[in-house]
């Protein structure tokens with residue numbers, strides 16, 4: 014019999030370990046691995062990828078039917094919604110402060126504080142708070158969220174090049190983790206990590222969002238940028254060694270395939286099934302390219318992806 | 328794979344006898360590496376070395392063809408671990424499993440459904456590649472009957488699954504000309520299966536349950552017997568063992584040039600999972616991570632479409648991103664009074680813009696200009712996205728025929744083109760949209 018010597022890479026780098034929650038709240042740790050996703054034969058993977066469920070601060074009336082049906086009445090109340098999300102298996106809650114958007118109500122710091130506090134009270138898992146993705150408004154409501162969650166080690170996003178100073182400073186002041194988001198490009202991602210580090214943020218307080226492309230809508234770009242970031246990190250580049258977060262639910266459910274039941278080919282299959290497959294398939298591929306936190310929308314996806322992660326962790 | 332002079336030198340007699348016309352064996356090897364002369368110019372090359380050199384010149388992962396004529400699939404031949412390093416060349420074959428213990432009528436219904444399935448994406452048509460037919464009954468006649476029926480109804484790439492050489496033999500009498508993949512040679516039957524593969528010119532799957540060493544050993548026996556077209560089944564079925572084995576096999580082939588495992592791999596996601604949905608997720612992992620042929624126990628449009636889409640995504644050449652066909656695209660049922668937005672045919676830009684329009688309260692028309700696959704700013708800088716081109720496209724796609732207004736929205740980055748475009752398109756009003764697609768919804772609310 015020929016002898017087979019399994020080639021093992023000697024990586025010099027390691028993904029930074031980032032802690033969320035803690036201090037009375039459940040703690041979730043991501044990162045820490047010194048090999049590619051799930052290659053246990055090669056290195057150590059101390060923490061599995063985790064799943065967050067996206068919760069909005071208002072009734073998501075524009076969401077696709079399968080989501081509305083799955084969650085039902087809790088959609089009217091972020092705290093109740095978050096509670097149910099934890100029941101269906103969310104390791105984290107990703108609270109999106111949608112109403113702060115100038116077109117969605119333009120609410121401000123007060124409302125942000127109220128919602129963040131109510132969700133923090135309702136669940137004992139760590140919280141990710143995401144702004145409306147308008148830089149000035151992000152600054153306003155994320156600073157408010159930061160104060161409301163002082164000591165709870167939240168993750169706050171998104172920092173972009175435009176507003177990283179404000180978000181970074183508030184994270185530093187209140188002991189939170191900042192999420193740097195850049196548009197599917199390895200150098201921009203690295204650059205933002207450098208800027209945030211220069212502010213004084215330590216490497217264990219940063220996550221990066223490489224921007225998620227859904228299945229069929231740019232997934233391959235995200236997939237490859239993530240692989241490249243991860244390879245650079247394992248090669249020893251500390252400024253690409255942040256754990257990665259992917260907003261899979263938001264992107265997958267935005268696509269026609271996850272929303273439309275009329276006027277589409279029969280070969281797409283029924284919406285109720287197809288929409289779920291769209292979210293699942295996006296998630297399973299990005300797990301393979303190095304996602305540490307995946308933000309999902311449908312409870313059934315949480316269950317399925319969790320089961321895949323459990324099996325991949327051996 | 329081409330070899331370097333030093334690699335070739337290792338196989339030469341190293342006597343420097345000069346019979347080849349070169350002063351040293353190394354000088355000769357260098358010339359061979361440049362392909363300016365043939366290795367056979369050395370008269371003293373041993374037979375062993377000739378064979379070794381031939382096999383070393385093969386690609387690190389053999390390309391294996393399953394099926395005959397136009398419907399055949401080619402798998403293997405990959406040269407990188409990560410798609411960004413070059414590209415993944417040969418998309419894995421997706422085949423649907425049928426069992427000869429299922430009533431024939433039911434099987435034929437499934438064959439009909441699978442064979443007629445086709446779905447369009449970015450202007451391309453995708454279909455399911457073929458069938459895996461399993462001798463679940465253990466009865467050779469039942470197996471041959473189903474194989475013959477499928478071969479007649481849907482002549483396509485097939486995987487014939489039986490460990491019994493006699494059953495395989497009768498099935499091959501029916502379907503041999505379709506060049507099916509014979510699944511599988513095992514430690515017990517490999518000698519007979521090898522003969523069948525040779526007799527019918529078919530590729531042969533080699534399955535060994537006891538780790539990669541056992542598999543490599545069996546492959547050597549099979550190749551020693553003269554079969555070169557091999558597909559590997561390393562035995563792992565669940566998420567983790569599949570990922571582990573497929574990664575290890577790919578690495579051994581590419582990094583160590585380890586011949587016995589330099590072949591495409593067959594995967595059975597349905598055997599490591601409990602439902603159609605989970606099977607499709609594991610199949611998704613295997614599309615991304617290194618499978619050559621994927622045998623699916625279930626078939627349904629709602630799982631097949633995402634899987635085919637993922638395969639297209641992963642196997643797109645990163646150096647040649649998918650371009651959209653230029654034209655006018657309806658996003659969400661637009662009417663005559665709906666907005667018209669202009670963008671490039673770089674697929675990522677298109678997807679970003681289409682996604683935002685889809686998510687906005689405004690069904691819209693999206694006019695995709697031919698910018699040769701460049702994004703907005705790059706295309707503009709390269710002179711491939713100017714007023715002239717936009718005006719030309721507006722006429723070419725007959726925008727005026729689809730809407731009852733004369734207003735177009737151009738990307739915010741192209742604000743400078745506004746005046747020029749209004750001149751080119753007399754009678755049209757040009758609105759300058761936002762710079763980022765995310766702001767489209769808000770923009771339309773305010774300005775449309």
Ligand code: SF4
Pocket residue numbers: 339340341342343344345346347348349350351352353355368369370371372
């Ligand atoms: S003929 Fe062969 S052995 Fe002799 S010098 Fe040339 S390469 Fe070497």
